[in-house]
Amino acid sequence: MAVDRKKLIIDAATKSFSLFGYKATTMDQVAKIANVGKGTIYTYYANKEDLFKEIIGKMIEEMENEALAAINPELSFSENLHLVLYQVLEFRREHQLMVKLFQEEQEMRTPAVIEMLQEVENAIIAFISWRLKIAITKGYIKECDPQLTAFIMLKMYISLIVDWERTHRPLDKEAIAALFELYLIKGLSL
Amino acid sequence: MAVDRKKLIIDAATKSFSLFGYKATTMDQVAKIANVGKGTIYTYYANKEDLFKEIIGKMIEEMENEALAAINPELSFSENLHLVLYQVLEFRREHQLMVKLFQEEQEMRTPAVIEMLQEVENAIIAFISWRLKIAITKGYIKECDPQLTAFIMLKMYISLIVDWERTHRPLDKEAIAALFELYLIKGLSL
DNA sequence: AATTTGACCAATTGAACAAAACGGTCAATT
DNA sequence: AATTGACCGTTTTGTTCAATTGGTCAAATT
Known part of the structure; x- marks a missing residue:
């Protein structure tokens, strides 16, 4: 296993939610912080x-x-x-x-x-x-x-x-x- | 004393605040309900x-x-x-x-x-x-x-x-x- | 003379429209 | 099979501007 993408996503989202709140956090932003394609997020979570x-x-x-x-x-x-x-x-x-x-x-x-x-x-x-x-x-x-x-x-x-x-x-x-x-x-x- | 304009104003304002709230109550409206010129309100009260x-x-x-x-x-x-x-x-x-x-x-x-x-x-x-x-x-x-x-x-x-x-x-x-x-x-x- | 008034003013609001950003999808890529 | 980002329909945001607002004051009324 190279990298645990799920963990990357959770960490990125936690950081962004903490910094900017729920509304101001975009899925593009989470994807970028996590160094992951936006689509990957949707293989682990149904939606925001x-x-x-x-x-x-x-x-x-x-x-x-x-x-x-x-x-x-x-x-x-x-x-x-x-x-x-x-x-x-x-x-x-x-x-x-x-x-x-x-x-x-x-x-x-x-x-x-x-x-x-x-x-x-x-x-x-x-x-x-x-x-x-x-x-x-x-x-x-x-x-x-x-x-x-x-x-x-x-x-x-x-x-x-x-x-x-x-x-x-x-x-x-x-x-x-x-x-x-x-x-x-x-x-x-x- | 013909009519107590101050009372007219208070009654009108109370009615309007109760019905529409503070923001939605306009001074024109209060004046109209009270049957009073808008300027008269400002002889009794400094502002809304x-x-x-x-x-x-x-x-x-x-x-x-x-x-x-x-x-x-x-x-x-x-x-x-x-x-x-x-x-x-x-x-x-x-x-x-x-x-x-x-x-x-x-x-x-x-x-x-x-x-x-x-x-x-x-x-x-x-x-x-x-x-x-x-x-x-x-x-x-x-x-x-x-x-x-x-x-x-x-x-x-x-x-x-x-x-x-x-x-x-x-x-x-x-x-x-x-x-x-x-x-x-x-x-x-x- | 004292009181009352509503036309008037500057400031604020909100409707309407255009542009940007959004969440979510999926065909192409690795 | 897993991952990606260009793409899509929708929502949000920025902008404009006319209508509305709180408040004033010269004129009208008492």
């Missing part, structure tokens, strides 16, 4: 969106691995929850492709991008939901709908980090952990 | 945005009154919190002007509309924050930053009602109250 899906899929896998790696069995459930969610949002903030896609979602509303980001959100919720089920079984937390609870947790976390920072000074990692513990785990009642 | 601001201000007042009216002193703090937030979101859902503005915000991203909706959100948060301060003083709930807590409450509430409904079957009023109580007041810890 299909290529995009594969790359997002790999990114989700990567994110899940990082989230799993963040879990520390020696710490409490709520501390781990914080670590995982923080890891996820850091991933969102640091990975060029992710940053570019969020930008494109709210600036250009590219349908394919909106769809894929929903996919990413679903994957995150599924991951948290999975950990919640374990926590409930082991009796670490109350009975609750894991799906809905994971949804609320992610939304609250995003609110605390992304939305709050839009109009106020950012909260540091410890402050977020404390707030999350207060609001969701302990509750406001005395 | 100024007129818009006045109308949003009146709407916020109306919303605050309805929120206050929803409070029932015989019920617990958390029940009242639910009533107020539910009232606010019902207002958002039912008032034609509000509906139109949310539509315009996400479809056309009109800057003046985005700015005013931020103003509305601030007013809601200020209102909840005020009630929270009272609750803390009276010892109904734990010490916490009222501003930040109100922010989180509104965001969580919007998540439960608006965002959740986008991909799942809607939660009824009682379910939302129970979830709000579970997540924010009691907490997930055993």
Whole structure:
């Protein structure tokens, strides 16, 4: 085997999507960066969106691995929850492709991008939901709908980090952990 | 005094903003509906945005009154919190002007509309924050930053009602109250 | 004299058209 | 059998220009 053209294509597309976003990435460009004829791309992927899906899929896998790696069995459930969610949002903030896609979602509303980001959100919720089920079984937390609870947790976390920072000074990692513990785990009642 | 031209203008503008949104409402149209020369509008308001601001201000007042009216002193703090937030979101859902503005915000991203909706959100948060301060003083709930807590409450509430409904079957009023109580007041810890 | 008005102005918008760029195909090439 | 890029129909982009817009102000009205 001389060169793995499929890998060349994925690498080229990942680079271009990260640099220019989905819409601004052309198949000609991907072919050129990959040093491959445009037709070759279509022997591996049915269309542009299909290529995009594969790359997002790999990114989700990567994110899940990082989230799993963040879990520390020696710490409490709520501390781990914080670590995982923080890891996820850091991933969102640091990975060029992710940053570019969020930008494109709210600036250009590219349908394919909106769809894929929903996919990413679903994957995150599924991951948290999975950990919640374990926590409930082991009796670490109350009975609750894991799906809905994971949804609320992610939304609250995003609110605390992304939305709050839009109009106020950012909260540091410890402050977020404390707030999350207060609001969701302990509750406001005395 | 023959006719209150200022009131004619406000009524006309409110009607037009509610029917067509901010961008699609022209000053000529407002003048025509109000049966007033266009120049007259500019004796009361410096520009279109100024007129818009006045109308949003009146709407916020109306919303605050309805929120206050929803409070029932015989019920617990958390029940009242639910009533107020539910009232606010019902207002958002039912008032034609509000509906139109949310539509315009996400479809056309009109800057003046985005700015005013931020103003509305601030007013809601200020209102909840005020009630929270009272609750803390009276010892109904734990010490916490009222501003930040109100922010989180509104965001969580919007998540439960608006965002959740986008991909799942809607939660009824009682379910939302129970979830709000579970997540924010009691907490997930055993 | 004070208030109200709509013709008027500069700036913005959007319809219409042409040109360029796009995703995807496939006959020719390796 | 695998790879390619010229080619095709469609979509997007750039450009023009007339119509519309927010805002002004001299004239008309009270």
